[in-house]
Amino acid sequence: MQRETVLNTLVFLALPAVAAIALVLDEPFTITLATRAAILALAAVGLNLALGLGGLVSLGHAVFFGLGGYAMGILASHAQSYAPLDLGLFVIEGTKSMPVIWLTAVVVSALAALLIGLLALRTAGVYFIMITLAFGQMFYYFTISWPAYGGEDGLSIYVRNSFPGLNTLDPIQFFGLVFAVLAIVLFIMGRIERSAFGLALGTARQNAARVETVGLSPFHLRLVAFVISGAVTGLAGALFADLNRFVSPTMFSWQMSGEFIVFIVLGGIGRLFGPVVGACLFVLLEHLLSGVSEFWLIYLGAILLFVVLFARGGVIGALVGRGGHHG
Amino acid sequence: MADPLLEIQAVSKSFGALRATDDVSLTLLPGEIHALIGPNGAGKSTLIQQVAGALVPDTGRILFDGRDVTALGTAERAQAGLGRTFQISALAMENSVLQNAVLGAVGASRRVWRFARSVMRDSDVRSHAEAALNRVGLSDVANMRVGELSHGQRRLLEVAVALTLRPKVFLMDEPMAGLGAEGSARMTGFLDGLRSEAPILLVEHDMDAVFALADRISVLVSGRVIATGTPADIRSNAEVRTAYLGEEGLS
Numbered sequence: 001m002q003r004e005t006v007l008n009t010l011v012f013l014a015l016p017a018v019a020a021i022a023l024v025l026d027e028p029f030t031i032t033l034a035t036r037a038a039i040l041a042l043a044a045v046g047l048n049l050a051l052g053l054g055g056l057v058s059l060g061h062a063v064f065f066g067l068g069g070y071a072m073g074i075l076a077s078h079a080q081s082y083a084p085l086d087l088g089l090f091v092i093e094g095t096k097s098m099p100v101i102w103l104t105a106v107v108v109s110a111l112a113a114l115l116i117g118l119l120a121l122r123t124a125g126v127y128f129i130m131i132t133l134a135f136g137q138m139f140y141y142f143t144i145s146w147p148a149y150g151g152e153d154g155l156s157i158y159v160r161n162s163f164p165g166l167n168t169l170d171p172i173q174f175f176g177l178v179f180a181v182l183a184i185v186l187f188i189m190g191r192i193e194r195s196a197f198g199l200a201l202g203t204a205r206q207n208a209a210r211v212e213t214v215g216l217s218p219f220h221l222r223l224v225a226f227v228i229s230g231a232v233t234g235l236a237g238a239l240f241a242d243l244n245r246f247v248s249p250t251m252f253s254w255q256m257s258g259e260f261i262v263f264i265v266l267g268g269i270g271r272l273f274g275p276v277v278g279a280c281l282f283v284l285l286e287h288l289l290s291g292v293s294e295f296w297l298i299y300l301g302a303i304l305l306f307v308v309l310f311a312r313g314g315v316i317g318a319l320v321g322r323g324g325h326h327g
Numbered sequence: 328m329a330d331p332l333l334e335i336q337a338v339s340k341s342f343g344a345l346r347a348t349d350d351v352s353l354t355l356l357p358g359e360i361h362a363l364i365g366p367n368g369a370g371k372s373t374l375i376q377q378v379a380g381a382l383v384p385d386t387g388r389i390l391f392d393g394r395d396v397t398a399l400g401t402a403e404r405a406q407a408g409l410g411r412t413f414q415i416s417a418l419a420m421e422n423s424v425l426q427n428a429v430l431g432a433v434g435a436s437r438r439v440w441r442f443a444r445s446v447m448r449d450s451d452v453r454s455h456a457e458a459a460l461n462r463v464g465l466s467d468v469a470n471m472r473v474g475e476l477s478h479g480q481r482r483l484l485e486v487a488v489a490l491t492l493r494p495k496v497f498l499m500d501e502p503m504a505g506l507g508a509e510g511s512a513r514m515t516g517f518l519d520g521l522r523s524e525a526p527i528l529l530v531e532h533d534m535d536a537v538f539a540l541a542d543r544i545s546v547l548v549s550g551r552v553i554a555t556g557t558p559a560d561i562r563s564n565a566e567v568r569t570a571y572l573g574e575e576g577l578s
């Protein structure tokens with residue numbers, strides 16, 4: 001446990017360290033890479049509550065990532081064109097304000113997670129995986145065939161959205177903002193894991209009958225976990241879109257959902273910092289290997305295979321030398 | 328005679344062609360231990376599952392504390408005051424002994440929708456859980472993982488978690504299994520005192536324990552209750568002797 005805390009701290013500080021060094025060396029691209037890693041980590045930290053603690057293998061978390069992305073894209077594009085979004089019943093002004101966009105992304109993805117969870121959580125195992133996958137595909141094909149916001153080509157935003165007191169166009173400032181969000185969410189997730197709710201959710205993963213026998217409903221626990229999980233991944237989606245100043249249907253693709261799972265498995269399932277380690281490693285490998293070979297994903301696949309076969313606790317487990325453990 | 332706390336009325340349950348529970352009626356009175364005995368596969372666990380809410384009877388009703396709970400799920404029945412232990416331990420194996428007991432205390436106090444406070448540092452919940460572990464003698468292993476416990480210790484933990492719920496009725500499916508002679512004797516003494524807190528519907532194969540503890544005994548064979556009565560009645564019942572007790576060589 002002690003060693004894991006040290007390792008977590010090191011990994012966590014590595015991100016701002018890399019960004020700081022890149023700033024000194026005047027390498028803005030590296031800062032952007034670190035930002036990308038932090039955002040992908042945030043998305044997987046969201047999934048980790050459902051998957052790691054709750055045991056819910058969702059292959060549809062790209063839905064929330066995409067909804068966060070499109071929340072940003074749609075609001076910003078209406079602000080850009082000075083044309084309010086007319087929904088018939090009421091009219092929504094576009095906005096370039098990140099806090100407003102984030103709030104929208106969180107609320108929209110939480111609602112989507114509630115609806116999807118209400119249906120999907122009535123099933124378990126492979127059926128749960130299939131239903132979440134099916135929802136992902138529905139959103140994917142819907143955005144492709146819906147021309148209003150770019151359809152298949154996606155939607156570009158010309159200027160990054162704003163945050164009070166910051167110049168978000170400056171890579172290091174945007175990185176700092178993203179990193180602060182990641183830190184806060186990790187702190188909150190750590191608290192949730194140790195809370196009464198976290199204990200009950202983790203028990204429901206191990207033995208649902210035990211939870212019912214003490215008078216609690218595994219369904220309700222999982223539903224709440226799924227909603228929180230979706231909301232966090234949705235927030236990451238809004239940040240991801242802002243990083244790229246672009247949203248497209250690929251944010252909804254099942255490959256995206258699969259990558260989030262890969263981050264978690266790579267870092268170590270059921271560990272608070274597992275997704276952070278996994279996402280950083282992924283972005284690093286993507287950067288290093290994609291230069292060497294266009295088939296870099298094969299190497300990643302081999303590494304993943306190695307982790308699953310020989311290091312079940314993921315990279316953190318291999319370095320710390322203990323199985324997954326919930327606080 | 329006091330009203331029964333638990334009343335099983337003409338309950339039947341089939342698995343395909345197998346009638347695992349066949350028109351079973353029995354009651355549990357305040358302050359008593361009602362033992363349910365019968366050969367392997369007689370349907371004892373199946374009946375307990377239906378009382379606990381894990382299985383739905385095909386026909387019949389289950390009344391608990393004056394209300395019909397037949398349509399309620401397991402969690403609702405637990406909230407209403409049914410405390411259950413499993414024949415095959417159902418515990419969170421990766422968690423510590425104390426964490427398992429704390430979960431019971433969380434369920435009992437309805438404090439599950441708390442997201443920010445550390446549950447293991449919640450002194451109310453924790454002391455409640457520690458007291459239950461202490462009663463069954465598991466305080467020394469409170470910080471061990473359940474996966475590292477012996478089978479007997481897991482049985483004790485099942486009982487401890489049920490205690491944290493402060494239930495109105497205990498349903499216990501073979502709490503003595505795996506305890507060994509000394510452990511069984513200790514558990515027998517413990518259950519003897521427990522009946523004054525809440526009556527116990529006790530499934531048990533250990534006949535020494537059953538005849539030492541039970542106020543009443545029901546004998547289940549092939550899903551049917553063939554006899555209900557005091558230990559003396561059951562011991563002298565000819566049908567029971569041939570169907571069950573005879574083969575166990577009871578003196």
Ligand SMILES: Nc1ncnc2c1ncn2[C@@H]1O[C@H](COP(=O)(O)OP(=O)(O)OP(=O)(O)O)[C@@H](O)[C@H]1O
Nearest residue numbers: 342345347365366367368369370371372373374414
């Ligand atoms: N879910 C199920 N599906 C099909 N058959 C079942 C199921 N559960 C139990 N049975 C069958 O119902 C019968 C009663 O089983 P049950 O577990 O209730 O017996 P028991 O009296 O508890 O036995 P033991 O003393 O061995 O614990 C057995 O023949 C068993 O094989």
Ligand SMILES: [Mg+2]
Nearest residue numbers: 371372373414
């Ligand atoms: Mg049984």
